Amino acid sequence: MKIASWNVNSLKVRLPQVLAWLEQARPDIVGLQETKLTDENFPAEALAEAGYQSVHSGQKTYNGVAVLAREPITGVVTDIPGFADHQRRVLAATIGDTRFINLYVPNGKAVGDEKYDYKLAWLSHLREWLAAEQERHPRLAVVGDFNIAPEDRDVHDPEAWRERILCSTPEREALQALTGLGLRDSFRCFDQPEGTFSWWDYRMNNFRRNRGLRIDLILTAPALTERLTASYVDREPRAWERPSDHAPVVAEFTV
């Protein structure tokens, strides 16, 4: 089994790249973030022709998350239970015996901003939900754009980013609270090249200079962690014409 996560930064613009990547990578389950589409504009037919069933929780202009899968999708949940939010950032689904939770974690804008407080509150509620989900579904994968670089080695210039948004200690502690539930950052279950990132700002030729952050993650519960065979960032689509500012991240498993 091969699963993936990709912040596409507008699925309207990025559909050709997404279809090309699905064809070459052939993942079984994919979480997309920042589709920026309403449900009626979601390209379900084009994805079906590519061999993927899909569910979408959409919103005009902002956010929007989708799950694509080769097998039937059931058990769809679109909100963190008990956390009312009009922002479409959550999409949980069951495919086979895998529970797949796709997240677009709030960016937070800047440390101390009201959006930062929303981000930390959101992550606190997420932790409570994931603790319960893991009880119900041992084969749990939590994927998405977490908008948090877990450690300094996930940041091209840690000193420049020290205690800034995406890297602050409270954000990292909120992420560690998820790994404290037994969810592992699958990427770190393997030796990895230094300077591996998943997001590069469009400005300043940051991709060419590899000035990025690793903020797109695939977390796995023990029943999946023990079946992990690989976890990596696929940088290739970031180098394509008219790219998203994020690259897809991938995890592979035995069965």
Place this chain on the structure above:
DNA sequence: ATGGTCGGTAGCCGA
């Protein structure tokens, strides 16, 4: 040198 680029949308906001 404190900006720079995208995308959505129509003057800026969000990332």
